[in-house]
Amino acid sequence: MKKVLVTGASGFIGSTLIDRLLEIGEYDVYAGIRKTSNKRYLQDNRIKFIELNYTDTNVLKQQLDENNFAFIFHLAGITKAKHKEDFDKINFLYTKHLVDCLNNTDTKLVYMSSFAAHGPASEKPFMPAKVTDKNTPNTYYGKSKLKSEQYIQDNFNGKYIILRPTGVYGTRETDYFVYFQTLNNHIDVSLGMTPQRLTFIYSKDLVDVCILAAESEKTNKIYFVSDGNLYLDKDFAKITKNVLNTWTISIRFPLFIVKGIAYFLDFLGNVLGKQFTLNKDKYNILAARNWDCDITELKDDLKFQQKYDLEKGVKEAIAWYKQEKWLK
Numbered sequence: 001m002k003k004v005l006v007t008g009a010s011g012f013i014g015s016t017l018i019d020r021l022l023e024i025g026e027y028d029v030y031a032g033i034r035k036t037s038n039k040r041y042l043q044d045n046r047i048k049f050i051e052l053n054y055t056d057t058n059v060l061k062q063q064l065d066e067n068n069f070a071f072i073f074h075l076a077g078i079t080k081a082k083h084k085e086d087f088d089k090i091n092f093l094y095t096k097h098l099v100d101c102l103n104n105t106d107t108k109l110v111y112m113s114s115f116a117a118h119g120p121a122s123e124k125p126f127m128p129a130k131v132t133d134k135n136t137p138n139t140y141y142g143k144s145k146l147k148s149e150q151y152i153q154d155n156f157n158g159k160y161i162i163l164r165p166t167g168v169y170g171t172r173e174t175d176y177f178v179y180f181q182t183l184n185n186h187i188d189v190s191l192g193m194t195p196q197r198l199t200f201i202y203s204k205d206l207v208d209v210c211i212l213a214a215e216s217e218k219t220n221k222i223y224f225v226s227d228g229n230l231y232l233d234k235d236f237a238k239i240t241k242n243v244l245n246t247w248t249i250s251i252r253f254p255l256f257i258v259k260g261i262a263y264f265l266d267f268l269g270n271v272l273g274k275q276f277t278l279n280k281d282k283y284n285i286l287a288a289r290n291w292d293c294d295i296t297e298l299k300d301d302l303k304f305q306q307k308y309d310l311e312k313g314v315k316e317a318i319a320w321y322k323q324e325k326w327l328k
């Protein structure tokens with residue numbers, strides 16, 4: 001059995017990866033959590049737990065050396081923050097410490113970056129984002145992911161794969177869920193007067209990519225991850241409404257109004273020490289019209305074959321939300 005560690009194991013993607021690793025049955029699975037982590041999705045008694053000390057590299061190195069993991073899937077991170085400095089601290093600094101401690105070991109690192117590290121794809125003309133493009137992240141989150149990627153590329157003496165998933169949805173997910181909930185409440189909100197080009201990856205397909213990346217002979221490469229299809233925002237709404245078998249009232253907001261609200265909520269969030277779903281970073285993501293990416297290399301190198309397109313994934317996710325009574 002290969003000894004493997006998933007950091008961010010209590011999260012949406014981390015817990016899905018843990019499930020898949022256990023299902024395959026060839027891995028001795030360690031879940032990297034913290035004292036406060038919720039273990040509701042980590043109930044299988046084969047899971048071993050480890051609380052990594054990301055701030056003290058002496059302790060962290062000892063924890064990693066003692067275990068000599070074959071693979072580390074580094075997923076721990078934040079996508080939203082009360083203070084923008086937290087992105088740098090958690091997404092970059094913790095990754096830097098992990099990488100420093102893994103230098104010159106045999107452990108292969110799979111780092112969960114994000115499409116956000118690249119920033120939106122070209123709109124003039126519309127082109128899918130490629131790894132060879134110049135990166136222009138337009139959020140604090142994306143900048144912290146890019147900084148981590150660059151640190152790994154420039155300083156890590158070891159084997160790694162960096163994954164840049166696009167929007168990840170699936171069972172246990174809480175952000176797209178808000179959109180599903182809104183449609184279920186008969187309101188279809190769209191933002192901007194021109195169509196938004198979107199890409200998606202279902203969580204179960206993404207965790208398969210993580211395992212393919214770890215097991216592959218390929219190393220020291222970056223891959224975008226999506227299901228390979230391009231969708232318009234209206235397709236996403238249509239598919240979801242069909243699955244929910246519901247009707248909606250459509251409301252379209254011009255981007256300048258969304259921007260005004262986002263900036264106000266950002267200000268209010270800073271004053272109250274609170275995080276609103278809509279903020280400046282989120283506005284920059286919503287305002288960009290092209291989130292298309294090229295996954296040719298992912299398919300060629302890692303032999304990735306997606307099992308889910310948007311319709312199949314949304315069906316499964318919504319069935320789960322209903323079963324868990326998140327949706328009526």
Ligand SMILES: NC(=O)c1ccc[n+]([C@@H]2O[C@H](COP(=O)([O-])OP(=O)(O)OC[C@H]3O[C@@H](n4cnc5c(N)ncnc54)[C@H](OP(=O)(O)O)[C@@H]3O)[C@@H](O)[C@H]2O)c1
Pocket residue numbers: 007008009010011012013014033034036037038074075076077078079090112113114115164165166167168169
């Ligand atoms: N969801 C997406 O659409 C998407 C897209 C691209 C990339 N990603 C990346 O995928 C990774 C996982 O995302 P997710 O959607 O699964 O997020 P999530 O559900 O919020 O899970 C985040 C995980 O990171 C852990 N974490 C957060 N702050 C931490 C800290 N200070 N110290 C140690 N652990 C900490 C959390 O632990 P606690 O449970 O203890 O808080 C949790 O296990 C992230 O790196 C994210 O950037 C996500």
